[in-house]
Amino acid sequence: MLRRAQGPVVVKRRMVLIGVGSLTPDPPDRSAPTCATSEPRASARAEAPAPSRPRIAHGDSAPPAHARSAAGREWLLLDPPSEDVYVRRGLLREKSGTAAAFPNIDLILLSGSVREAGFRPVYVDAQIRRWGWRRLCDELRGRDIAGVVSIVSCDGAERDLRRLRHVKDALGGVPVYVVVPIATVLQRQACGDILANHPHIDGLILNSVEHNLTEILRGDAERLVNVAARRDGRVAVPDVTVRYETGVHLPMPEHAIFRDHRYFFPQSKRNPVTCVQLSFGCPYTCEFCIDNALYRKMRYRDVDSVVEELVEIDRLGFREVYFKDLTFGLNKRIADEFLGKLAERRLNLRWLCTTRIDVATPRLLRYMKRAGCYGIEFGVESGLRHRREANGKPISDEQIKRVFYNCRSLGIETTALVMIGFEDETEEEIRTTMAFVSDLDPDYVAYNVVNALAGTPLAERAKRGGFLLDELNEQRFTSSNIRHRYLTPQRLDELRVEAVRSFYRRPRTVMTRLAKAQGLFELWKLVRLAKAAAWVK
Ligand code: SF4
Known part of the structure; x- marks a missing residue:
């Protein structure tokens, strides 16, 4: 049960810091992608502001490469490959008993945040395209994508987390953020372990409704709000907070990129x-x-x-x-x-x-x-x-x-x-x-x-x-x-x-x-x- 507090309700208690390294080399200049894309809205076309305050992720002192050149660059929203057909329910993905498939609501909601950060969201559902990991990486290699937000399956999360390294490598080492299943979100240690054991994962989105991913992607976040990431070379898992006293304000999702006749x-x-x-x-x-x-x-x-x-x-x-x-x-x-x-x-x-x-x-x-x-x-x-x-x-x-x-x-x-x-x-x-x-x-x-x-x-x-x-x-x-x-x-x-x-x-x-x-x-x-x-x- 959540604990009622003054202001935001805290689901977990303290920030956990675990010492690990980080890796985020600059992405190379690459040709245009052919994923489902969306034109940035007017408000998102401007260059993202250069960060002047301490950064959250990526332990070195320079601003992250993706934040330096956000304008017009694409950010991949990924539903990764899987051998089974999954249905997507909020923070859960379950194997489907039917042939039906539809886009994941977390990626839909996050598409607006990516756009607000100044990037152009693009979307790949590798499952519906029947792409394996090798094919996915082949399709992505050489494209000018500034970063990735991926979901993972519940029962294959570890496998998906491991294989996201190949996606990162195919894109030249861009930042990779993962929306983790709710059962993992509830276990602080599990979140810390993921980041500690998978140095190619730059952050975990613990709540796809309330977070400061936009600021993190822009490189001007001073703290972590429902995103676990690296801070000064250490893993930081913040309290998971929810606010009941205010309405939920979300940027308009980019539904156009999720349109697929399948x-x-x-x-x-x-x-x-x-x-x-x-x-x-x-x-x-x-x-x-x-x-x-x-x-x-x-x-x-x-x-x-x-x-x-x-x-x-x-x-x-x-x-x-x-x-x-x-x-x-x-x-x-x-x-x-x-x-x-x-x-x-x-x-x-x-x-x-x-x-x-x-x-x-x-x-x-x-x-x-x-x-x-x-x-x-x-x-x-x-x-x-x-x-x-x-x-x-x-x-x-x-x-x-x-x-x-x-x-x-x-x-x-x-x-x-x-x-x-x-x-x-x-x-x-x-x-x-x-x-x-x-x-x-x-x-x-x-x-x-x-x-x-x-x-x-x-x-x-x-x-x-x-x-x-x-x-x-x-x-x-x-x-x-x-x-x-x-x-x-x-x-x-x-x-x-x-x-x-x-x-x-x-x-x-x-x-x-x-x-x-x-x-x-x-x-x-x-x-x-x-x-x-x-x-x-
Ligand atoms: S979401 Fe449905 S199943 Fe879950 S607690 Fe509410 S009424 Fe019960």
């Missing part, structure tokens, strides 16, 4: 698609959840700036948006204002979001529909009320059915997010959940296996109870990292596969999906999802 959401009806975030955090305390580990209360961006962002996204030709808010519409006043202003703009955009059953009032659903919402994901979690209650969702079967009915009546598609494999769950209970979901008749369902993610109350309880098998599970949500009292791992996996197939192969689902398909794109997408469901393992 991106779509599992629920998409049209593409191209992108992601937006209006609020951060969630005040609920679901035992398994790590998504709200940084923000235990809601923080909102300025409503008008998000509406303008959506207008820009619409102008750029995007057709769908996924709101990455953890619980959309929780603050009724802000939801009313936002949805009212969005509806007034009469955009072509359609959008989907995630929220809770007990937040989705009939009034909110009507407002959402009017503002362009076509789909909502709900955390149903289980067909058994006592399981839901034990996991932070004290909602009745009737409540769930009523909300799904209300959505159907309004023409809003529903996705049921379901968990199976609680430590003492029986096969009979899982079958009850499957029957409940079938009765609920959502448009989509995601069956995830319970995992005790590091940093969650569930992981703590699993450790205490002696049923935690592996804190850093390789598979994530398709297999479990806890010991089950009544089920073997193999039986649980069989049940998950059966649950997915039985839902997507039932005649009612097939007929409904085909009847609702709005064009060739959706038919193509359904084929891909059907293949993924058929081969799910």
